[in-house]
Amino acid sequence: MNQILAVALGGSFGAVIRFLVSSGIYQWLGRGFPYGTLVVNVLGSFMLGLLTESLMQQRLTITFEYRAAILIGFIGAFTTFSTFSLETFYLIEQGNLTKAALNIFTSVMACIFAIWLGLLCGRGLFYYSDGVIQWSGGMIPYALMTINAIGAFLISIIATILLHKVALAVEYRVVLTVVMVGIFLTLSGLYLLLFLVEHGFSFDAHLNLMLGTFVGNSLICISVIWMGLLVGRQI
Known part of the structure; x- marks a missing residue:
């Protein structure tokens, strides 16, 4: 179910x-x-x-x-x-x-x-060290974060085209953009946290790693989204 x-x-x-x-x-x-x-x-x-x-x-x-x-x-x-x-x-x-x-x-x-x-692209990202940078007590899933960045870039370009080409009121455009970006950041960050949990990390023992991964992913995606908005305006 x-x-x-x-x-x-x-x-x-x-x-x-x-x-x-x-x-x-x-x-x-x-x-x-x-x-x-x-x-x-x-x-x-x-x-x-x-x-x-x-x-x-x-x-x-x-x-x-x-x-x-x-x-x-x-x-x-x-x-x-x-x-x-x-x-x-x-x-x-x-x-x-x-x-x-x-x-x-x-x-x-x-x-x-x-x-x-x-x-x-997916196989290339996971080719070296299974897509992670690992050290004693932590890891960075760089492959998944890169995939998230690619998705954020595509979403931002799509959102820009929609904002300029679809006949929607300004308030609906703003809401649509905020919702799309918010959902993407939440789901992409959630998957990274689930990945870390699957590899033996927990919120109790590795809170800084968990929060750092989620915040880092969000900042990277927001930066890429901003770049995508600039590119989308030129299309």
Whole structure:
């Protein structure tokens, strides 16, 4: 039951973010081609490859529901093969065979490349010392923190596009941004703490390490988010 609830929660967030991202892309580039669906599928494929390596291959038993919420729930709802199929069929039905073929080829090849790139990045990060810097009495999970930074950068760019391309009131834009950033910082920090707990650290004996890891991750992600906002404004 916990796993079902985790998938449902992750899926609800993924579906909403997919709608906002695809809507923003369509308002930006128009509906002459399925740009919105292509973007969410490529982004989702990259994140799936990257997070599969970090969340599944590391096999942290304490975070099974956490992984299900992200990989199955969020990314499963964020990406959409059915919409890709429907939009391709509409292109064929309208006689736009070139666009239909281009959509099929681009979507399949770009998503496969994104998956490969995500897996490659994930494996590279965990190649040396299993992605951690360890010393007597502590460790820094630098691989997971780097993955969090990559996710923060992508989220900030997406948020910037949404703020400028989707017709939302200013107060809704502010709330949306704060909620997205807050949820990401909380979940990314939580996973780092669970990682440390899985490796034998506890709040009672290693409070400074726990707090330092959470705060450090938050500061890094906030800095990267700021950089992503600057980049997003130039797109």
